[in-house]
Amino acid sequence: xxxxxxxxxxxxxxxxxxxxxxxxxxxxxxxxxxxxxxxxxxxxxxxxxxxxxxxxxxxxxxxxxxxxxxxxxxxxxxxxxxxxxxxxxxxxxxxxxxxxxxxxxxxxxxxxxxxxxx
Amino acid sequence: xxxxxxxxxxxxxxxxxxxxxxxxxxxxxxxxxxxxxxxxxxxxxxxxxxxxxxxxxxxxxxxxxxxxxxxxxxxxxxxxxxxxxxxxxxxxxxxxxxxxxxxxxxxxxxxxxx
Numbered sequence: 001x002x003x004x005x006x007x008x009x010x011x012x013x014x015x016x017x018x019x020x021x022x023x024x025x026x027x028x029x030x031x032x033x034x035x036x037x038x039x040x041x042x043x044x045x046x047x048x049x050x051x052x053x054x055x056x057x058x059x060x061x062x063x064x065x066x067x068x069x070x071x072x073x074x075x076x077x078x079x080x081x082x083x084x085x086x087x088x089x090x091x092x093x094x095x096x097x098x099x100x101x102x103x104x105x106x107x108x109x110x111x112x113x114x115x116x117x118x
Numbered sequence: 119x120x121x122x123x124x125x126x127x128x129x130x131x132x133x134x135x136x137x138x139x140x141x142x143x144x145x146x147x148x149x150x151x152x153x154x155x156x157x158x159x160x161x162x163x164x165x166x167x168x169x170x171x172x173x174x175x176x177x178x179x180x181x182x183x184x185x186x187x188x189x190x191x192x193x194x195x196x197x198x199x200x201x202x203x204x205x206x207x208x209x210x211x212x213x214x215x216x217x218x219x220x221x222x223x224x225x226x227x228x229x230x231x232x
Contacts, residue, residue, distance in 0.1 A: 004161075006161070034219070034220075042224070042225075043208065043222045043223065043224045043225050044162075044208070044222050046219060046220070049219065091159075093161050093162070095162075095220075105150070105212075105214075105218065106152070106164060106167055107220055108164065109154070109161040109162040109163070109164075110161050111160055111161040112159070112160060112161045114159065
């Protein structure tokens, strides 16, 4: 149980285009999902917290107009990188919190999406 | 505010040797503590977690960790390393609230020598 999927697993795009990444909780309903960014050899940096049916909460320094997050259902959150530029190239990882009390609100992570902007 | 300290960036052990990865945390409230493993180009997989109750927690792949409040530590151990254990390991802390976030340490790379 507690499986989170991400799609696509990798994407290459031209500068100026927009890219959408999907994050799905496959066997549980996640009222809260998180989006992280990871640079090579570094830890995960939280970008935003996504709550179903409400606006995402962005961390300081993350441009909300650049990284659009939608959490329209209890099993799906999407991250859209708008007008992508080479500096947006990174590994993006989502997680979903299992609200079941027996799991202590544990976050389960997707496999990640590697974005390369040319 | 919460924080996690993982000393060192790289640990190398021989196959069959004890694995010890250190983690110290800072939290103003009773913490939830986690260890995650990341293999190259993959997401994070939960190894184990401490929420409440027994302070020695056992996880997958033979790993375990002990919550020591007096030392604010949550070190990860495995009695005998296997080649497949080579990966990046992250310790993380969160509060117990409904909107709590994970705060990660910077991670430790574990190498296993044959």
